[in-house]
Amino acid sequence: MTICAPEDATALDSPHRAALTIAADGSYAARLARHDDAAGSWFPERWTLSGPEPYAVPLQGTQPEEPDSALLPLTDGRVLIARRVADRFAVSLLYPAGPGTGELLLGAVPAPALTLLPPAPGGTLGYALAPEARTTTLWLLHGGADGPERVIRIPGRCTGGVWLDRSGRLLALDRELDGRTKTVVVDLERGGETGLLLQITDESNDRLLLADPDSGLLLVRSDAPGHDRLGCGVLGSSRPVRFPECLRPAEGTLTPFAMQPGQMLAPESCTVAFRREAANGTWLGVWRPSERQLRHFPAPEGWLAGAGLWTAGGELLLPYTTEVQPCGVARMAVPLGPVEPVEAVRSVRRGRLVESAGPVEMPGLTEMPGLTETPGPEEASGPEGRGQPLGSVEPVRPARPADVSVRLPDVPMRPVQGPPSGAIAGSGGGIVLDAGDADNRSTASAQPQPTGAEPRHLPAHLRMCRPVPLQQAPQAAR
Numbered sequence: 139m140t141i142c143a144p145e146d147a148t149a150l151d152s153p154h155r156a157a158l159t160i161a162a163d164g165s166y167a168a169r170l171a172r173h174d175d176a177a178g179s180w181f182p183e184r185w186t187l188s189g190p191e192p193y194a195v196p197l198q199g200t201q202p203e204e205p206d207s208a209l210l211p212l213t214d215g216r217v218l219i220a221r222r223v224a225d226r227f228a229v230s231l232l233y234p235a236g237p238g239t240g241e242l243l244l245g246a247v248p249a250p251a252l253t254l255l256p257p258a259p260g261g262t263l264g265y266a267l268a269p270e271a272r273t274t275t276l277w278l279l280h281g282g283a284d285g286p287e288r289v290i291r292i293p294g295r296c297t298g299g300v301w302l303d304r305s306g307r308l309l310a311l312d313r314e315l316d317g318r319t320k321t322v323v324v325d326l327e328r329g330g331e332t333g334l335l336l337q338i339t340d341e342s343n344d345r346l347l348l349a350d351p352d353s354g355l356l357l358v359r360s361d362a363p364g365h366d367r368l369g370c371g372v373l374g375s376s377r378p379v380r381f382p383e384c385l386r387p388a389e390g391t392l393t394p395f396a397m398q399p400g401q402m403l404a405p406e407s408c409t410v411a412f413r414r415e416a417a418n419g420t421w422l423g424v425w426r427p428s429e430r431q432l433r434h435f436p437a438p439e440g441w442l443a444g445a446g447l448w449t450a451g452g453e454l455l456l457p458y459t460t461e462v463q464p465c466g467v468a469r470m471a472v473p474l475g476p477v478e479p480v481e482a483v484r485s486v487r488r489g490r491l492v493e494s495a496g497p498v499e500m501p502g503l504t505e506m507p508g509l510t511e512t513p514g515p516e517e518a519s520g521p522e523g524r525g526q527p528l529g530s531v532e533p534v535r536p537a538r539p540a541d542v543s544v545r546l547p548d549v550p551m552r553p554v555q556g557p558p559s560g561a562i563a564g565s566g567g568g569i570v571l572d573a574g575d576a577d578n579r580s581t582a583s584a585q586p587q588p589t590g591a592e593p594r595h596l597p598a599h600l601r602m603c604r605p606v607p608l609q610q611a612p613q614a615a616r
Contacts, residue, residue: 141425156562157442158185158457161211162261164447167457168211169205171196180205182232184217185465186458192457194465197239210252213261218244220252220266227252229279229286245285254279255299261307267311269295274313276330290330292322300349302373310335312345319343321358338362338379344357348410349373350397355405355427357394368392370427372405383424384432388414393421393444394433400450409472411454422456424472438468489555 160171165188170180184195199219212220216233227249231242249268258265263281267274274296276289295317302308302323309324321336321344336344342362348355354373357365358382368385371377385392385446391414412423416432420443422435437443440460447455456468535606548603 141280153244159209159211159257160187160447160457161213162257163213163453164188164261165213165261166207166211166215166217167445168217170205170207170209172414173202177202179203180207182207182209182217182219184211184215184232184234185368186215187457187467192465192467197234199241201269205340208252210254210264212257212258212264212280218254218264220247220253220254220279225250231280244280247279249275251335252277253297255309256301259301259304263306265289265299267296267299267310274311276309276324289326290324290333291446292324292330292334297321298345300346301351302349303351310346310349319345321346348394348397350399350405350408352399352400353397353401353403353405353408355397355401355408356409357397358409368394380427382425382427382430384430387416387432388500389445390414395444396446396454397449398448398450398452409448411446411448422454424454429468432524434469435472438470439451440466441468487523 150160158167158316160167165493166184167187167280167322167403168187169183171183171194172178174237181196181198184197192295194560203219204222206222208220212218212231216231218229219232220227220229223246225248227247229247231244233240233242247266247268249270251269253265253269255265255269260285264279266277266279268277270291273291274292275291278287278289278297278386292311292313292603294313296313298310298312298321300310300311307327309326310321311324312319313322318341321508323335325331325333336346336358338344338360339362342360344358344360344362347357347359347368354375356371356373358369358371359381360369360379360455361367362379363381367381369379369380369547370385393415394410395413396411401408407426407428409424409426412425414421414423420441422437423432424435425432438456438458440458440489442459445457447539449455452471454472455471456470458466458468460466479515
């Protein structure tokens with residue numbers, strides 16, 4: 139899964155500013171680098187990752203860049219850049235042109251602030267958020283008919299940005315409205331219709347951090363348990379969000395930045411990579427729902443922390459830069475335990491069992507002693523409350539008998555009212571604090587180019603295939 143990892147994702151409302159942003163297909167990446175001169179001026183740098191060896195190409199212009207310039211690599215090798223110019227942002231495309239750099243001006247966005255969203259699936263479109271006094275405007279910067287286009291104005295202050303499908307149709311945003319933050323989904327093929335995606339309780343602040351369209355696994359951050367916690371769930375499931383104790387470090391911060399793709403409808407086997415910032419440095423954390431521990435590994439020297447991606451084969455790619463190797467990618471096969479079979483779900487008539495997967499061997503990579511965290515006993519007595527499952531939103535595809543559908547609201551600009559007693563788009567669920575010997579069931583809460591009118595070929599509503607829920611058997615020590 140391609141990731142645009144926030145530079146300071148521990149701040150709840152931090153924008154998507156990355157040390158290195160990787161394109162949607164993993165072929166290119168881009169970052170702002172610094173010259174070694176006394177001024178330490180900034181310049182755009184494009185990385186090519188698809189060849190046998192990674193290499194970097196500077197895309198510097200006639201003058202240095204400002205440190206707040208934002209970059210977005212496209213899959214055709216060009217790099218979108220947004221520069222602040224007075225009270226607006228100039229948007230251009232940069233590309234290598236012989237010994238120099240070519241630049242194509244796309245237009246300008248009149249806004250006091252502009253945040254680039256993570257690369258859209260497909261890799262040819264570029265989106266951004268422009269917050270205003272009481273609304274947030276979603277902009278299509280590249281891929282429109284004539285320069286930057288305004289897609290929709292959404293009530294409230296929106297941050298974040300997570301793609302929920304492989305077609306680039308469904309975009310999840312964290313919206314602050316009336317003093318509470320909830321995650322909403324924007325349907326870009328239906329004129330920007332919005333609907334509620336994540337609401338654990340009426341009073342909680344719930345944010346979506348990562349989503350894997352293949353398995354349906356979601357990583358959320360919420361204060362529903364009483365204080366800010368990392369939780370996991372499954373898109374389209376009616377079971378409660380789970381807050382594993384192992385994802386609650388005693389010290390430091392824990393930030394997810396990549397999910398393993400290709401685990402079709404098997405969220406319990408979807409591996410998640412974390413950046414762990416602690417007093418003794420930066421570490422790599424690895425976790426998956428079928429295990430009840432967070433494994434720690436030493437990060438590569440010079441790692442551009444928070445940047446990386448999983449391959450479908452289970453290899454974790456971590457970009458790094460050192461004096462000896464200014465453009466490098468560390469390939470790490472992370473050892474994991476086997477995945478146990480999952481019970482079939484009664485409500486899914488064509489549900490299948492998930493086969494056990496063998497451990498992934500990785501010579502040379504070992505866990506750091508004393509850093510593996512296990513669940514604590516306090517989790518069993520944690521508070522519980524009525525919650526709501528995550529909305530059943532998925533890419534459009536032919537429906538099977540077990541399909542479940544959800545209709546987004548017909549009025550896109552109307553603020554979404556949450557269901558009573560805190561649920562998430564539709565049916566009952568709850569908050570589960572994951573205990574060592576407690577029940578381990580975990581399921582969860584919950585652009586192509588926009589068009590001016592609803593396309594005739596689109597169905598009246600979205601359909602989704604309900605994923606197999608997370609493993610329900612307790613994970614006892616073996």
